[in-house]
Amino acid sequence: MELSESVQRGFQTLADPGSFDSNAFALLLRAAFQSLLDAQADEAVLDHPDLKHIDPVVLKCCHAAAATYILEAGKHRADKSTLSTYLEDCKFDRERIELFCTEYQNNKNSLESLLESIGKSLPHITDVSWRLEYQIKTNQLHKMYRPAYLVTLNVENTDSQSYPEISFSCNMEQLQDLVGKLKDASKSLERATQL
Amino acid sequence: MLLDLSEEHREHLAFLPQVDSAVVAEFGRIAVEFLRRGSNAKIYEGAARKLNVSSDTVQHGVEGLTYLLTESSKLMISELDFQDSVFVLGFSEELNKLLLQLYLDNRKEIRTILNELAPDLPTYHSLEWRLDVQLASRSLRQQIKPTVTFKLHLNHNGEHNTKVLQTDPATLLHLVQQLEQALEEMKTNHCRRVVRNIK
Numbered sequence: 538m539e540l541s542e543s544v545q546r547g548f549q550t551l552a553d554p555g556s557f558d559s560n561a562f563a564l565l566l567r568a569a570f571q572s573l574l575d576a577q578a579d580e581a582v583l584d585h586p587d588l589k590h591i592d593p594v595v596l597k598c599c600h601a602a603a604a605t606y607i608l609e610a611g612k613h614r615a616d617k618s619t620l621s622t623y624l625e626d627c628k629f630d631r632e633r634i635e636l637f638c639t640e641y642q643n644n645k646n647s648l649e650s651l652l653e654s655i656g657k658s659l660p661h662i663t664d665v666s667w668r669l670e671y672q673i674k675t676n677q678l679h680k681m682y683r684p685a686y687l688v689t690l691n692v693e694n695t696d697s698q699s700y701p702e703i704s705f706s707c708n709m710e711q712l713q714d715l716v717g718k719l720k721d722a723s724k725s726l727e728r729a730t731q732l
Numbered sequence: 733m734l735l736d737l738s739e740e741h742r743e744h745l746a747f748l749p750q751v752d753s754a755v756v757a758e759f760g761r762i763a764v765e766f767l768r769r770g771s772n773a774k775i776y777e778g779a780a781r782k783l784n785v786s787s788d789t790v791q792h793g794v795e796g797l798t799y800l801l802t803e804s805s806k807l808m809i810s811e812l813d814f815q816d817s818v819f820v821l822g823f824s825e826e827l828n829k830l831l832l833q834l835y836l837d838n839r840k841e842i843r844t845i846l847n848e849l850a851p852d853l854p855t856y857h858s859l860e861w862r863l864d865v866q867l868a869s870r871s872l873r874q875q876i877k878p879t880v881t882f883k884l885h886l887n888h889n890g891e892h893n894t895k896v897l898q899t900d901p902a903t904l905l906h907l908v909q910q911l912e913q914a915l916e917e918m919k920t921n922h923c924r925r926v927v928r929n930i931k
Contacts, residue, residue, distance in 0.1 A: 614874050652872040659898040665907050667914040671926055675850040680808040684918055705886050707856035715859055716911045722861040722880050723904050
C-alpha cells in the first residue's frame, strides 16, 4: 500500500495523546468510518462537542488521513497484522491499535461492498417482465390468430444511475430459444461453481 | 366474404383477358416480385414494347393484379370466395383458374410481407452469452465476482441491433424461472380455450 506523506503526518498527530485524547481519537475514528460508509452522513460529522477544542485544520487533516488509509486498506484487503504494523510505525499505542482494528473489522463488509460497487460495468439486467397476447388482426393483415410475447428487461446503468428498459417481441419458438440459451448459461455456471 | 372491386380496378384488370395466359402468369410473377422488392418501371416499358401496348396499360394491369392478390391474402378469403369475387369480372374459365392458382401459391408469402407493415417492436433474433469472473478492479482487489455477459440480437424495421448486457447468477436464475412461466402460460386451459374459440 502506498500512502502519502500527508496520511503519515495525519496519523502521527492522531497517535499523539497530547493532540487527541482517547475519547477524541475514538470519535474521530468513528467519524471517518461514518463519512465513508453512511450514505446519509453530512459534513457535520466532525461537529461533536468533544472535538471542539482541537484546531479545525488539524481535525480535517486527521480525518482525511484516516479516511484515506481506511480506503486503501479496504482496497487491498489488508489483514490485522498489516494494519497493526503500519499503526505501530506511526507510533500508535496498543490501545489505539486495538480500537482501530476492531472498528475496521466491524465495518469491513460494508467497506468492501462499497468498493466493489464503484467502477464501470455494462448495463446490468435486474428484472424481466413479460406479456402474452393473441394477435387477431392489423389493418394490413386479417385473421392472424397467433400468440406473441412482449418481453421487457429492466436494466440498470451503474454510472449514469439511469434505468433504461429493453423491450422486444417474440413468438413461441423465439422465446423457447431464448429460454434454452439462458438455461445453458445457468447450467454452465453451476458446473463452473462445482469445480 | 367477397372482394369488393372498384370500377377503376376492374378497368385495370380488363387488360388481362387480352393477352395469353403465359403473359398473365408472367404478370403474376412480376407482381409478387414487386411486393418483395419494390416496383421497377423499366419492366413495364419492356413488356409494353413486346405486347405493343402503352406502358401505362401494362402498369395498371400489374397493379390491378397486385391489389387483387394483396387484398385476398390480407382477408385470407377462401377459394370459393375468391372464385366468386373474380367471377364478376367475366373472364374465361382458364383465366379464372390461373388467377386462383396465383392466389393460392403466393398467399403465404404475401401475408408474411404484409405482416412487416404492422406497428413494429424490436423482435428477438438470438442471444449469445459468456461467463466471466471479475478478479479485481481499480477500487477493490482479490475479488471473485461471477458475471454473465449477454449479446442480445434484435431486429427492428429491417435493421439488426445488438445490445450488450450483463447480469449476476441470481438474476439469471430469476430470468429463467420467469420466462419459463411465460412459456407455460400458453399451455393453460384458459389460453387453450381462447385459441380454440377465436378463429
